[in-house]
Amino acid sequence: MRYLDAAATTPVRREVLEAMWPYLTGEFGNPSSHHRVGEGPARGLAQARRTVADCLGARAGEITFTSGGTEADNLAVKGIALARPRGRRVVTSAVEHPAVLEACAYLERVHGFEVVRVGVDGDGVVDLDELRAVVDERTALVSVMLANNEIGTVQPVAQVAAIAHEAGALVHTDAVQALGALPVSPAALGVDALSLSGHKAGAPKGSGVLWTRAGVAVEPLVHGGGQERGRRSGTENVAGAVAMAAAMRLLEGEGRLGSDGAVPPWSAGLAAARDAFVRAVLAGTDGARLTGHATERLPGHASFCFPGTAGETVLLTLEQDHQVICSSGSACAAGSSDPSPVLLALGISPEVAETAVRFTAGGPGDFEGVADAVVEAVRQVGSLRN
Numbered sequence: 001m002r003y004l005d006a007a008a009t010t011p012v013r014r015e016v017l018e019a020m021w022p023y024l025t026g027e028f029g030n031p032s033s034h035h036r037v038g039e040g041p042a043r044g045l046a047q048a049r050r051t052v053a054d055c056l057g058a059r060a061g062e063i064t065f066t067s068g069g070t071e072a073d074n075l076a077v078k079g080i081a082l083a084r085p086r087g088r089r090v091v092t093s094a095v096e097h098p099a100v101l102e103a104c105a106y107l108e109r110v111h112g113f114e115v116v117r118v119g120v121d122g123d124g125v126v127d128l129d130e131l132r133a134v135v136d137e138r139t140a141l142v143s144v145m146l147a148n149n150e151i152g153t154v155q156p157v158a159q160v161a162a163i164a165h166e167a168g169a170l171v172h173t174d175a176v177q178a179l180g181a182l183p184v185s186p187a188a189l190g191v192d193a194l195s196l197s198g199h200k201a202g203a204p205k206g207s208g209v210l211w212t213r214a215g216v217a218v219e220p221l222v223h224g225g226g227q228e229r230g231r232r233s234g235t236e237n238v239a240g241a242v243a244m245a246a247a248m249r250l251l252e253g254e255g256r257l258g259s260d261g262a263v264p265p266w267s268a269g270l271a272a273a274r275d276a277f278v279r280a281v282l283a284g285t286d287g288a289r290l291t292g293h294a295t296e297r298l299p300g301h302a303s304f305c306f307p308g309t310a311g312e313t314v315l316l317t318l319e320q321d322h323q324v325i326c327s328s329g330s331a332c333a334a335g336s337s338d339p340s341p342v343l344l345a346l347g348i349s350p351e352v353a354e355t356a357v358r359f360t361a362g363g364p365g366d367f368e369g370v371a372d373a374v375v376e377a378v379r380q381v382g383s384l385r386n
């Protein structure tokens with residue numbers, strides 16, 4: 001089996017499992033307990049916080065552990081907007097993950113915020129002129145993702161942050177898909193909040209982080225015992241936090257974090273393999289198009305539309321006849337038969353959007369031999385040139 005759905009999730013890495021194991025067994029205590037059984041977990045949690053902060057070039061007090069990317073996005077968007085004394089407007093892009101878009105919709109519906117969803121060009125890049133025009137003194141928060149899960153496009157987040165700050169707005173970025181592939185340095189990006197999810201990068205599902213710049217107020221969404229400095233009540237998932245830290249340290253050691261703002265060298269090799277894959281697929285199929293930006297995209301990400309096919313048919317053929325596992329777009333929109341709003345935002349017609357197939361690799365070797373299978377699968381479902 002060839003697994004090319006790393007954007008949906010990744011397996012837990014052995015080293016990560018080994019790091020978290022003690023906190024699921026011997027060190028099972030509650031980190032808030034005042035007796036000695038709680039001491040080890042409390043130390044483990046504090047160390048995990050320091051490690052994650054260090055990997056991001058941040059301070060431990062700026063880290064909030066969450067149950068993943070969705071919660072981190074919700075806490076950032078709702079928490080920051082609700083805590084800000086100024087502005088009743090939130091600005092985001094048309095291609096955000098539902099975790100951001102639905103959090104914005106909630107602010108609009110329940111709290112009367114005005115939400116502006118800025119458009120993107122044909123490559124999925126946010127329109128900076130439109131952004132500039134709508135971000136003003138009424139704007140509490142701007143949320144634009146670092147890299148898109150469906151089309152791989154990397155957004156000019158540093159420019160977004162500069163525009164937003166000029167108007168006095170705070171900036172959040174969803175960096176869930178970027179972890180391990182692109183620099184995720186909050187300082188280099190110039191943002192005020194950044195979300196990460198563990199399961200996209202070798203830690204378990206249900207682990208995540210929200211980084212917020214010191215001094216940024218966040219209204220908690222979950223109330224209770226006041227854990228995570230009051231930002232996220234509930235007994236901490238110590239093993240999950242330790243896993244997140246272990247995964248990030250591994251990525252850092254492999255030169256995949258680029259936390260100083262530099263592009264990780266690891267990404268270049270993956271991008272080269274991806275480019276060869278894309279060239280071979282486009283050369284072998286008729287009318288296929290790459291969706292998203294050709295170069296400003298996640299290194300392991302290749303997404304296509306194959307007009308004349310149905311995306312799901314290509315997907316099934318790849319799985320059944322070629323043992324290639326990929327996806328028709330975003331796993332998060334699974335179950336939905338509507339064409340992807342992200343592809344529609346790019347100006348792609350609903351008919352063509354329904355032919356979308358996404359291949360996302362965890363390493364350069366993952367693409368080997370897959371182009372032939374894709375070309376053959378597309379031919380099988382009836383749209384090949386020869």
Ligand code: PLP
Binds near residue numbers: 073
């Ligand atoms: N943001 C992006 C860009 C994602 O791709 C995902 C997951 O696919 C999420 C947020 C949600 O993360 P989680 O699955 O950890 O809730």
